[in-house]
Amino acid sequence: MSKQRRNQNRSAVNIEPGIYEIDSGTAEIKPDPFTPGAWVLLINGVESSQLIPDEPQRLGFEYMRWMAIALGFRYPQDARLRFLHLGGGGATMARWGADRYPNSRHTTVEYDAKLTELARDNFGLPRAPIVKMRVGEAGQVLAETRPDSWDVIIRDVFIGTTRGDHITPMHLTGLDAAETAARAVGANGAYVLNYGGPPNLAPARAEAAALAQAFEHVTLISDATMFKGRRRGNIVMVGTQTPLANPDLGGTDAFIAALRAEPLPTQAKYGTATTNFIAGTPPSLAPLLLQEPL
Secondary structure, eight states, X not given: OOHHHHHHTBOOBOOOOXXXXXXXXXXXXXXXXXXXXOEEEEETTEEEEEEXXXXXXXXXXXXXXXXXXXXXXXXXXXXXXEEEEEOOTTOXXXXXXXXXXXXXXXXEEESOHHHHHHHHHHBOOBOTTTEEEEESOHHHHHHTOOTTOOSEEEEOOOBOSSGGGOBXXXXXXXXXXXXXXXXXXXXXXXXXXXXXXXXXXXXXXXXXXXXXXXXXXXXXXXXXXXXXXXXXXXXXXXXXXXXXXXXXXXXXXXXXXXXXXXXXXXXXXXXXXXXXXXXXXXXXXXXXXXXXXX
């Protein structure tokens, strides 16, 4: 797709720095002090999204780059993909996906209506039907998905007001959620999770165990320090029914090489390495549906 046509598919970036009231507290838009020309969205003081205007494929957050690498080695650029983004925030991954896969369609789900409006008004998101923004509870939306209704589901959902208690709601982390997502993405799809947590990796092992029961292949992506439980950070987890990396796009070796070339050298665990990481931990059995919304 030409640059001119891509620009026609985007809304104007209209960033207004400042602090905004949202349903869950406050959001702040401010210049990124480490990346010239970039902006950061903070939710209740916690970094949520980074935006680099006119460069949607340039991702500042490490875990988002890992997601992009994983999907880039699975699907060719001309693939007609249907993305469901659980967790809207600044819709950074929806902007990336719409640009990386010009034939794709995206639906973002964000519980905070005012945050959704803020992102839509400021961040130059592609117009519907390329990117649709839906206000809703992620677990409810996931529970309502039909089999084979999406190609990619990205879960990036956190609650809490500080970095220390910024966690994924339990009902999105268990076997029920993993099996529902597996049905929704079908045989060729991918369920991509952003796990974020403390050095204690027990919750991460339980999440990986849930994926391993729902998917034939589970790939874990992070750096060695995080895998050793020495810091708080992120692990990207990808559930697929076929090996993650497409041989026609370079295959596993090229995928691993791309991760190692990251500014923070990154590893991928799959097969036996994923089984060893799980280390016999049982999956969480938290039900997907809550009796009451969050």
